[in-house]
Amino acid sequence: MDFHIPPRIEDYRQRIARFVEQELIPLESDPGSYDPHENIRLDLLDRVRAKAKAEGLWCLQLKPETGGQGIGRMGMAVTYEAMNRSIFGPASFNSAAPDDGNMMVLEAIGTPYQKERWLQPIVRGDVRSAFAMTEPHPGGGSDPSMIQTRADKGADGRYRIHGRKWYITGAGEAAHFILLARTSDDPRYGLTAFLFHRDQPGWRILRRIPIMGPEEHGGHCELEFDGLEVGPEDVLLGEGQGLKVTQMRLGPARLTHCMRWLGLARRCVEIAKEYAAERHGFGVRLSERESVQLMLGRLAMNIEVGRLLVMKAAWELDRGGFARKEVSMAKVQVANVLHEAADTAIQINGARGYSKDTVLEWIYRYARQARLVDGADEVHRMVLNRNLDAEGADFWRWPVAEA
Template sequence: MDVVQTERASEIAKRVEEFVRTVVVPYERDPRCGSHGPSEELVRELRSKARAAGVLTPHILPGGDHLTQLETATVLKRSGLSPLGPVAVNTAAPDEGNMLLIGKIGTAAQKKRFLAPLIAGDARSAFFMTEPAADGGAGSDPSMLQTTARRDGDHWVIDGTKAFITGAEGASVGIVMARSNTGEDGDEKVSATMFLVDLPHPSIRLERILDTIDSSMPGGHAVVRIEGLRVLDDQVLGAAHEGFKYAQIRLSPARLSHCMRWHGATTRAHEIATQYACTRRAFGKLLIDHEGVGFMLAENAIDLQQAELMIDWCAAVLDGGSLGTSESSMAKVAVADALFRVADRCVQVMGGTGVSRDTVVEQVFREIRAFRIYDGPTEVHKWSIAKKIKRDTLSGLHGA
């Protein structure tokens, strides 16, 4: 599954893969896996087993050092071999991205209070950024933030509504992103600030859990109302008014992490579809010997290989410190669309069995379909890439 890997990453990935395949996969039929994700009881049980196996939070080493992004790709692809795998070994969204962000810009006190429980697998987190479309709130365009944070003495007071907040139900740690110039100072430029909060909190009310196409993330995706939430300066994550910059620090690697995890899931779906095609007979021969089916599996192998090359290349560039938003967008578009094609073909190869829940293929298809929207729809990323093409082209013309 890997183009490049270090001995350290290879050893960790091997243990993670063995754990996911032998311990986690049997839980995929557990009744505690609901439409809004695995229950808290199941999460605790899986993480207890991961801790005992020495594979909990495998991308963060003892002492707090992270694997490189390229090494992380090796490990996260293995954790994704089951939709429950990232939850079990603590590499799932949004926790993985939140751990990265707090680790990069949090203070020592914030890391002790908010980060340590996440790394230990004793807590889950939520990232409160997106808002209801009906209210004109922020989605793919974070500059549309409606949630406000205003100064009141030595406190900040936060008010607003958030939507599609993954894992809010049951989370212990929250990162709330709010517009911190409210127009009171005459500044029309939108700026944002991030705040760390303990959850649950009486000023943060879950209005409902959305019924969505995916079902792998604990707590599902919530609509949340924030009313009169008061936080002190020591809960500001990073510097005030720098939230948009920090969002990019988090989101670019997080998009890539999604690609890593879902590459593992579609690899597993492809394995199941291939086994089915190599054992199921129709019209006097195995399905794989029918050109239409065999070609679909060949196309899967090509898409998986190309997606892996894109993931590993972007991870290496990110390790070098030069991954831009355009490259991150390219990876999100190329990998999400390729993996969706793989999942779709797996369903098609397996026919009626593919759309049933007798195997995990049906769930992988649903999860990958959602991935093409989460962390920015394909079309938004293409628009971002097109803008860069325009800038680079006009700059070249003017400089000629």
């Protein structure tokens, strides 16, 4: 694997870095930049997004014909890390979850009608979207085969959907939804993915679930469906293909989470190093203390391990592979290193890190969800163990180039 990045990607990285430094970092220290849920205020976000569009930094992940720049997964690894040096970065460049994953799956498998109707408004930034899969017990969570929400097909060919979803990220602000529901009891082909608009009748938001926070725009909501009607033209990939849609949607989305989290982890190191270099105690700088050097050295190494795992998974996706075990390894490593980075930086900063004088406490609270979203650590370790059982020593095989 060649770790050189193309000059074009480096140009994007540098331009994003300048944008983040000049346009976004200054906003973080102004309390007026935040909405009541501790994310960037929507009217302010709209202004920042307009600037990102004007500078050609919008939707880099999508194909040119969709409205992006076609930088590939490896290019995304480089640029997403740079974007999330700021807590406001991903939303500013239209690379934030869940829109990011929804756009990529719609681009990959949507019909021409679905791309125009459901994808393009998200690409333009006119609307936001959500992916409605997770359900309250005994419904589906990490195991989509447990999904209980049902879609019954009538004689007119339309589906009537009944059930409940919860912890649906962004639902409070979303206009476009991808919904997973059961259309049969077939273990492999029993799920179907549907597209619907918030203005359609037959569903409602029961509550915005309070969380440790901070929250994505639109929060994490509990939804109820009591007869939502969806026509066959708004079925994604076909009836019974919901599990395949889920796999196509969640695998790359897990990896893009990791790309963004690495940017936050590096920001924590940056804040810790700056403070350690200037703070004196008992006659020496913190940065001169061996204990602090060990903390930062370990953290730097663990972040780099995460970067290598992310880049390997991105490489595998770019060459047409599924990268299932590579994504699982990256997800576990990076989710944990983000938490470690925030915790270490707070420890070095002391009371300053625990206060709102820096973004460290924001990142710390945000980081705890990383080990849960898109599959808990334990789920991914189980996946890796299944691969180990199936592959044996080949689990660690090197791909061999053609002669």
